[in-house]
Amino acid sequence: MSCTHCGLCLESCPTYTLWGTEADSPRGRIALIEDSLAPDGTVSAEMAFHVERCLGCMACMTACPEGVPFADLLVAARAAIDRELPRPVTERARRHLSRTALARSGRAAVAVRGRELPHHTPARGDPRGRVGLLLGCTQRARHRRIHEATLTVLSAEGYEVIAPRLPDCCGALELQAGPHPHALRRAQATIDAFAAVGGVDRIVSSAAGCGAAMKGYGHLLGTPQARAFSSMVRDVHELLLEQPPRSPLAPLALRVAVHDACALCHAQRAGATPRELLRRIPAIELLELPREAGACCGAPGLYPIAQPEASAALALRQARAVLEVAPDVVVSSDHACIAQLQRRLRALEQPLPVHHPIELLERSILAARPTG
Ligand code: SF4
Ligand code: SF4
Structure with missing residues (x-):
């Protein structure tokens, strides 16, 4: 399970597509991390710089045919940076406070x-x-x-x-x-x-x-x-x-753009589940994003604080991809992505409702209940 440098992950990596630099691709980061973590290696400032620009979105793991365990490498790299590359006290304090x-x-x-x-x-x-x-x-x-x-x-x-x-x-x-x-x-x-x-x-x-x-x-x-x-x-x-639906579901005639939260589709490998669930609702129309599908919106963890410009650029790409399909509503399965998309759509002066899929399911269930 070592990297063969095939490059099949490159186009799925948001930071590579943003900056186009090898060191900001999964392949480049793996090489830097492995050099630093080798028995005779040391944690370099270059490795730290490019690891800190990584979103941890794990799109590379989904794309990699070799099963390279990038998540484990990233955890080891971040721990080594913390351990071996002392940062100024002010920077450490800022990171701790942000966390x-x-x-x-x-x-x-x-x-x-x-x-x-x-x-x-x-x-x-x-x-x-x-x-x-x-x-x-x-x-x-x-x-x-x-x-x-x-x-x-x-x-x-x-x-x-x-x-x-x-x-x-x-x-x-x-x-x-x-x-x-x-x-x-x-x-x-x-x-x-x-x-x-x-x-x-x-x-x-x-x-x-x-x-x-x-x-x-x-x-x-x-x-x-x-x-x-x-x-x-x-x-x-x-x-x-896990179980067949029990509640009657009322039709929702909505065009729904589905944004993939990285933590669901890559980390949990469950990206199909919101779609499967939403398809139970009669009359709903699910729209796949034409570009950037599967690309991170720049919201994970502290990324918007640590890398504000990259985070904003990635959010903008996702917001534009959403607008291209002209939905009535957008769904995402993580509150951080929801907030990120809402902010960016508002900034484009094209606000749209952005919800968790469970909110649409709730709406359909409640609309099907007899009144009175
Ligand atoms: S985790 Fe995301 S940003 Fe980091 S290397 Fe993999 S695809 Fe690129
Ligand atoms: S991480 Fe996987 S997909 Fe990317 S270059 Fe290495 S082997 Fe190929």
């Missing part, structure tokens, strides 16, 4: 609003299962609608949902920087929080990035408990496709 700021602001917003989502949501009709829902930090505070829709849909489909207050953050943001102790503590705290709930068949996330992080805990922590936890994690689309 924790989003999680903290999420928790603060919850506290200020004082409106927690229900801890327990019963199943409608005969229960099909009992699931734990990750509320997370940013999504809980800033994208509450997605959680509300998720609870409505899961309940309608026969799932009893337990949404524990803890964990307050799954650590996805910190994990992007590698397996440092703070990130490992967050992963273990998430496992412990769901263990305290007890008796759930699945752990569910409707945030693609958080789901990908939780699916990686087993590999990250390497304990039987962590591996068992990760094997129970499902993205909400995956969970709903």
Whole structure:
């Protein structure tokens, strides 16, 4: 599983298509990382520069016919950079603050609003299962609608949902920087929080990035408990496709552009699931993006803060691709992508509704319910 330099990943790499430089391609980064991590190698400033410009979107892993484990190389490279390339104190402080700021602001917003989502949501009709829902930090505070829709849909489909207050953050943001102790503590705290709930068949996330992080805990922590936890994690689309639909669905005559969240399509390899689920809704028309399909929108983790110009350029490409298909609505399976697309479409003065697919499913279910 080593890189054969075939170049089949190049066109799928957003940073390569943006800058056109070999060192900003998967192939170029692999060479730099392998040189630095060799027994006689040292972490070079050049390697650090190009690794830091990598989105971690993992489109290269989907494209690579050799199965080169780029995700593992990236984690090792980021850890080596942190360890061996001391940054100025101010830079380290900025990175630490950035990593924790989003999680903290999420928790603060919850506290200020004082409106927690229900801890327990019963199943409608005969229960099909009992699931734990990750509320997370940013999504809980800033994208509450997605959680509300998720609870409505899961309940309608026969799932009893337990949404524990803890964990307050799954650590996805910190994990992007590698397996440092703070990130490992967050992963273990998430496992412990769901263990305290007890008796759930699945752990569910409707945030693609958080789901990908939780699916990686087993590999990250390497304990039987962590591996068992990760094997129970499902993205909400995956969970709903495990059983035939139960709720009647009203037609939604909408042209829907589907944006692929990298964390779902590349990290979780579940990019088909939102489409499959949405196709259950009568009259809906799904539109594939003509260009940039599968290309990252520049939103992952701290990329918009660390690389603002590249992030904005990638978002602009995605927004233009969306506008080309002239949809009524756009869907994406991660709140960060949703916010990124909303911002960019507004900046182009062509605002469109951007939703999570689960919100359209909720709309269809509620419209089919008898009134009165
Ligand atoms: S993770 Fe994304 S940005 Fe990084 S090398 Fe792979 S395709 Fe390119
Ligand atoms: S990473 Fe995979 S697809 Fe890319 S050049 Fe190497 S072997 Fe080819």
